[in-house]
Amino acid sequence: MIIPVLVKKVVFYVALIAGWQALAMVDVWPENIFPSPYDVVEDLAYMASDGSVFHGIGTSLARLITGFVIAAAGGLVLGIFMARITIVDQTIGSLVLGLQSIPSVAWVPLAILWFGLTDAGIVFVTAVGAVFAVTINVSSGVKNINPHYVEAARNIGARGGKMITGVLIPAAFPYMISGFKQGWAFAWRGVIGAELLFSYLGLGFLLNAGRQLNDVSQIIGIMIIIMGIGIGIDGFVFKRLEDRVMARWGLR
Amino acid sequence: MAMLESRGVAKYFTHKNQPMRALDNIDLDIRDGEIVSLIGPSGCGKSTFLRLVAGLETPDEGQITFDGEPVSGTGPERIMIFQEGALFPWLNVRDNVEFGLRVAGVPAEERSKSSNKYLEMMHLADFTDSYIHQLSTGMKQRVAIARALVMEPRMLLMDEPFSALDIPTRDRLLGEVQDIWMKTGKTILFVTHNAVEASVMGTRIAVFSKRPSHIRKIIDVGNGRPRTSDDPDLVPIQNKIRSELCREGV
Numbered sequence A: 001m002i003i004p005v006l007v008k009k010v011v012f013y014v015a016l017i018a019g020w021q022a023l024a025m026v027d028v029w030p031e032n033i034f035p036s037p038y039d040v041v042e043d044l045a046y047m048a049s050d051g052s053v054f055h056g057i058g059t060s061l062a063r064l065i066t067g068f069v070i071a072a073a074g075g076l077v078l079g080i081f082m083a084r085i086t087i088v089d090q091t092i093g094s095l096v097l098g099l100q101s102i103p104s105v106a107w108v109p110l111a112i113l114w115f116g117l118t119d120a121g122i123v124f125v126t127a128v129g130a131v132f133a134v135t136i137n138v139s140s141g142v143k144n145i146n147p148h149y150v151e152a153a154r155n156i157g158a159r160g161g162k163m164i165t166g167v168l169i170p171a172a173f174p175y176m177i178s179g180f181k182q183g184w185a186f187a188w189r190g191v192i193g194a195e196l197l198f199s200y201l202g203l204g205f206l207l208n209a210g211r212q213l214n215d216v217s218q219i220i221g222i223m224i225i226i227m228g229i230g231i232g233i234d235g236f237v238f239k240r241l242e243d244r245v246m247a248r249w250g251l252r
Numbered sequence B: 001m002a003m004l005e006s007r008g009v010a011k012y013f014t015h016k017n018q019p020m021r022a023l024d025n026i027d028l029d030i031r032d033g034e035i036v037s038l039i040g041p042s043g044c045g046k047s048t049f050l051r052l053v054a055g056l057e058t059p060d061e062g063q064i065t066f067d068g069e070p071v072s073g074t075g076p077e078r079i080m081i082f083q084e085g086a087l088f089p090w091l092n093v094r095d096n097v098e099f100g101l102r103v104a105g106v107p108a109e110e111r112s113k114s115s116n117k118y119l120e121m122m123h124l125a126d127f128t129d130s131y132i133h134q135l136s137t138g139m140k141q142r143v144a145i146a147r148a149l150v151m152e153p154r155m156l157l158m159d160e161p162f163s164a165l166d167i168p169t170r171d172r173l174l175g176e177v178q179d180i181w182m183k184t185g186k187t188i189l190f191v192t193h194n195a196v197e198a199s200v201m202g203t204r205i206a207v208f209s210k211r212p213s214h215i216r217k218i219i220d221v222g223n224g225r226p227r228t229s230d231d232p233d234l235v236p237i238q239n240k241i242r243s244e245l246c247r248e249g250v
């Protein structure tokens, strides 16, 4: 018998939550250390009713989107230059690979000293954590373009900016999407990490507040929201974009 | 003065860190309105020569002139059609065909007038909204030809355009390209490794030697058109081509 994937998933999550509830009910650990799913939902409902969770989501998303847009634009430009100009690739390219290996939270001390405890500081950490992943993917995407596309375009008159917007970007787009996806994932980790350390509004701040208040159900509740947003945007925005591009190219 | 004159053209590549002489000494004249077939063993430098004429590469020795002017870079009067079409998969058929006009800043109305003309000529009118992966190989080559023709080139540079087609489709396209030639009088440089295609298309046939290559022989075919691949009059010419290629050891 073939069980639909959705059914398997539903059964799994229902079992997971039931198991969690049962474990909480046997009172192995005190409730304030190991809350039940019911406690978590109650806590989320409370944070929803006073608006703090929505404010946290809004703040984090605004920072995420700002940081991501900066990273995507910067990575696009830098990646194209790296792919098309050998000396840029040989010099800046090696630096980009090095910087990519720095986890985004490692930029936090620098961001605090440069920007203070501000939104700009958090956006900086977000953008810098994502920009190099985008750059590397864009660069390898542009390098892998079928050279005949570029030659045919040049032959029928495409030069400079028109070559970039008319051929290089669309031709490398399937690659670029995976760069943006990766950049997005790095940006999301970057925002939360930065907010935790800056402790200045947002979901990361709510996590930190939960720790300071010894409120484990708040912490778990916020973590579930962070996971939900991560999955949601990947599944809705990027997956749809990817499917559309792949279908048009006939790659799927 | 011929439209295109190639004089002592040589081209080197590096192969395993050694300089490799691909083209040795290409002397060739192509007159306005001719179809010249280039045939030769695989790897002898036919595509390289076409790319030099297109201005996608520059000769290391010698010179190519077009209308008396040295070729330095690509130009809309010389348009290349690649073996696999090199069509843009992110654009539909119409936008592929109009690409060059759009880049040149031609207004939309003029653009569609011009693309309609060539979409019709290439029997693509019902496929303007299709994306490239939805087309058969033969249709793709029609789009590639239409994309070249909208540029109103004086010379078409066709690099084994029909080598991936089945025989009936190829035969139909051989006919269509001759029709276009008769209607528009374009000069065509037609690269192939197939003696039948070379004899059907060429007013003259230039046989390349092995690498480092020069032109071994030029065969005159004459002007009767349109010709078909089963034309018995072409058999002696095909045999001549084959025997020239044979003497090259292929």
Ligand SMILES: Nc1ncnc2c1ncn2[C@@H]1O[C@H](COP(=O)(O)OP(=O)(O)O)[C@@H](O)[C@H]1O
Binding pocket: B013, B014, B015, B022, B040, B041, B042, B043, B044, B045, B046, B047, B048, B049
């Ligand atoms: N960009 C290049 N770099 C190095 N070698 C090349 C390059 N282009 C062509 N060659 C070599 O030059 C020779 C001629 O190639 P080509 O013109 O494609 O031959 P043909 O089209 O006649 O089959 C081949 O040996 C090929 O490997």
Ligand SMILES: [Mg+2]
Binding pocket: B046, B047, B048, B159, B160
């Ligand atoms: Mg070739």
